[in-house]
Amino acid sequence: MIQVDHLTKTYGGFTAVDDVSFTCQPGRVTGFLGPNGAGKTTTMRVMVGLTLPTRGQVTIGGHDFRHIPNPGRHVGVLLDASAQHAGRTGREILALGATTMGLPSSRVDQMLELVGLTKSEAKRRLRNYSLGMKQRLGIAHALLGDPSVLILDEPANGLDPAGIRWMRGLLKGYADRGGTVLLSSHLLHEVELIADEMILIGNGRIVAQGDRASLMASRVGTASTLVTSLDNAALSAALEAAGHPVTPRAAG
Structure with missing residues (x-):
């Protein structure tokens, strides 16, 4: 199990990860989704002790990664295939x-x-x-x-379609045998095909999480979209005139 508890990482005045909390359960593939720069890699680097958190913590099997003896026997990590x-x-x-x-x-x-x-x-x-x-x-x-836990950052990059199908089968089989998988990607479609749970991150914050069924239902029912423009007041007026409810986001 991976437990992320109120994780925050700042670099000077820039907040890369902002009060992030989630859990990855054994026997399940958890997709970690977001655009480049959303905070996925920083979160994963904190998980495996390569980056120190500013606040909060991450534990794997109840332990800080740095305190796990012979960690490669317990946690498999792929953050940069060229490293x-x-x-x-x-x-x-x-x-x-x-x-x-x-x-x-x-x-x-x-x-x-x-x-x-x-x-x-x-x-x-x-x-x-x-x-x-x-x-x-x-x-x-x-x-x-x-290992019993896999942490993989964009592992499908560079794989051809046959390789991506192979990877899906490999990771699904691993989870079916009780392993915990955290798989990051910026491609929603690819992750939807394999993930049991999905965590969506943007600008360092979790914006949605849940299983595929609940997230798909939210798209159909109460889905919301964050938008901005050079004239937000005019944009809000146009959206409301078209029958779309608008909730202004608080500053900051």
């Missing part, structure tokens, strides 16, 4: 991870086969990988320690 030594081969990258986690070398072959990287591709250096191959290698590294 490995470009001169190492795919096999070397996984072998180093296996050694660090105290895993047998056979685990490397299992993961390469799982993500569909061939023997020849595993011998190539990371600098010669396509983005899709880097994503597959990153997913292999996240799964290397057979």
Whole structure:
């Protein structure tokens, strides 16, 4: 389980994440949705100890990530598929991870086969990988320690349609076996096809969350849209004249 409790992260006068709270449950895929710059990556970096929160906290299985012994055996992480030594081969990258986690070398072959990287591709250096191959290698590294939690930031980037379908099946099967999956994306359609729960973030704040059925119902029933213009008073008048209720947003 991932528990995010009133998380806030500021950089000087800029608030990247603003009082965010949500829970990711075991056995479910949670989609973390929002445009680029919405606060998704910052939230995930706090989750795995790469960024310190200004306020609030994140726990995984009840523990701060930094206090989990051998964290790769408990939490699989993919934040940047290119964040490995470009001169190492795919096999070397996984072998180093296996050694660090105290895993047998056979685990490397299992993961390469799982993500569909061939023997020849595993011998190539990371600098010669396509983005899709880097994503597959990153997913292999996240799964290397057979963790109970996966935190994946935009893992579909660079994958072709067949690769995206493969990833959906992989993550759904992982959740069906009891794993907790947090999957970020800026593409609602892709996440709708796999996520059991969805969390929508914009400008650092949670704007909606719930399962697919409740969010779809809200679209049809009481959905709202935040809009702004150079003349908000004129925009409000035009919308109300067209029969659309308008609620002014408080400043700040």
